[in-house]
Amino acid sequence: MFTTSRYxxxxxxxxxxxxxxxxxxxxxxxxxxxxxxxxxKARKMGEEYIHIIxxxxxxxxxxxxxxxxxxxxxxxxxxxxxx
Numbered sequence: 001m002f003t004t005s006r007y008x009x010x011x012x013x014x015x016x017x018x019x020x021x022x023x024x025x026x027x028x029x030x031x032x033x034x035x036x037x038x039x040x041k042a043r044k045m046g047e048e049y050i051h052i053i054x055x056x057x058x059x060x061x062x063x064x065x066x067x068x069x070x071x072x073x074x075x076x077x078x079x080x081x082x083x
Contacts, residue, residue, distance in 0.1 A: 001047040003030045003038060009058035015082075016053040016060070025051075035066070039074050050074075053082075 002020035004012050008030070020027035026045060028038065030052075042050050047068065054062040065078045 001026045001028055001038075001042045001045060001049070002051045002053065003028045005052060005054045006030060006032065008053070008055055011058060012053055012055045012060045019051075019053070035074070039066075039068055039072060042068055043072055 002016045002023075002025055004016045008016070013029075017027050026047065028041060030038065033041070038050055042048075050066050050068070052064045052066075053060050054064055056062075060082045063078075063080045063082060064076065065080075066074050067077050068074045
């Protein structure tokens with residue numbers, strides 16, 4: 001599942017939706033949701049990973065990924081700069 005950091009710019013939201021579509025994964029509009037709420041939503045959707053597009057100066061900058069186990073515990077596993 002792809003999402004953005006809170007209060008993301010239009011450019012970052014478009015990027016997140018585009019990469020989700022490209023990778024045939026779901027996109028969830030983050031809004032004010034906490035990480036715990038995102039994890040709960042992802043589990044209900046059957047997702048194992050959440051990719052969060054973070055921004056710098058209102059542009060997509062980093063993809064942070066967390067993994068969710070079968071009992072709903074999660075941890076950060078990677079952070080990759082966007083070129």
